[in-house]
Amino acid sequence: MEDAAAPRHSRAPGGTLQRGRGDAQGFPVTRTAAGVARSARAARDLAVLDARVSGCRACPRLVSWREEVARVRRASFRDQDYWGRPVPGLGPADARIAVVGLAPAAHGGNRTGRVFTGDRSGDWIFAALWRAGLASQPTSTHVGDGLELTGVRVAAAVRCAPPDNAPTPAERDTCNPWLARELALLPRLRVVVVLGGFGWTAMWPVLAGAGYALPRPRPAFGHGAEVTLSGPRGELTVLGSYHVSQQNTFTGRLTEPMLDAVLSRATELAAGEAGQPGSGHPVGGGPRP
Numbered sequence: 001m002e003d004a005a006a007p008r009h010s011r012a013p014g015g016t017l018q019r020g021r022g023d024a025q026g027f028p029v030t031r032t033a034a035g036v037a038r039s040a041r042a043a044r045d046l047a048v049l050d051a052r053v054s055g056c057r058a059c060p061r062l063v064s065w066r067e068e069v070a071r072v073r074r075a076s077f078r079d080q081d082y083w084g085r086p087v088p089g090l091g092p093a094d095a096r097i098a099v100v101g102l103a104p105a106a107h108g109g110n111r112t113g114r115v116f117t118g119d120r121s122g123d124w125i126f127a128a129l130w131r132a133g134l135a136s137q138p139t140s141t142h143v144g145d146g147l148e149l150t151g152v153r154v155a156a157a158v159r160c161a162p163p164d165n166a167p168t169p170a171e172r173d174t175c176n177p178w179l180a181r182e183l184a185l186l187p188r189l190r191v192v193v194v195l196g197g198f199g200w201t202a203m204w205p206v207l208a209g210a211g212y213a214l215p216r217p218r219p220a221f222g223h224g225a226e227v228t229l230s231g232p233r234g235e236l237t238v239l240g241s242y243h244v245s246q247q248n249t250f251t252g253r254l255t256e257p258m259l260d261a262v263l264s265r266a267t268e269l270a271a272g273e274a275g276q277p278g279s280g281h282p283v284g285g286g287p288r289p
């Protein structure tokens with residue numbers, strides 16, 4: 001069942017405060033897995049999709065966790081209003097590359113309302129996107145900090161912060177339609193960079209649903225794994241990368257050169273024509289080695 005509570009105010013995905021629009025904070029509410037599938041399918045553009053994602057309450061465990069974290073807050077962020085909602089994707093509709101992570105961090109995206117923003121994982125991925133010429137600046141600290149992406153859309157397989165960074169398979173499956181629709185709304189998409197094994201597993205049903213023929217058995221996840229699929233829009237390449245979690249970056253399992261190499265491959269594959277956004281040509285000042 002889907003419903004809408006009384007309007008009060010909202011902070012739209014991307015961050016501006018809006019008043020008098022939509023439900024309790026301006027977004028349509030979705031409460032069931034079937035509602036997610038239906039609502040995602042019917043979203044006509046990314047703005048509508050982002051608003052619907054932001055109002056989703058289909059996973060009770062995650063709703064409860066994200067809201068509790070937002071209520072209690074970390075001491076160092078006590079003076080901030082947490083987003084406390086699902087976190088929509090970020091980046092333009094003409095993106096040729098999508099980067100898909102696991103889920104928002106409790107005090108990162110769940111706090112700032114922007115994917116990968118406000119935590120160490122975000123520091124890594126946005127710095128790497130900047131070095132690849134896909135981001136206007138190497139940092140992503142809060143909505144309104146001036147960050148713009150070119151040629152790339154960044155999203156998560158699961159949109160709500162999970163306890164212990166561990167969504168259940170059922171929660172992953174419930175959330176999948178949001179990602180499926182998001183990828184479908186990127187008509188120029190050529191490459192999907194998947195961060196981590198969880199996202200890798202989540203990606204196959206999404207791509208099967210989008211009409212791509214999947215190899216059997218499913219390709220194993222690994223850093224630098226590369227699979228090219230044929231589908232309704234031609235070829236799509238899926239690249240694997242270790243996740244930018246602190247578990248990987250602190251231990252040296254994932255280094256900056258390793259991440260840069262995957263993004264370099266992504267921009268190379270995305271380059272249908274020289275100078276296309278997402279083709280790896282510097283946009284907004286990112287250095288190229």
Ligand code: SF4
Pocket residue numbers: 036053056057058059060062063086158159160171174175176
């Ligand atoms: S994880 Fe996804 S499906 Fe579940 S409540 Fe959050 S946005 Fe909705």
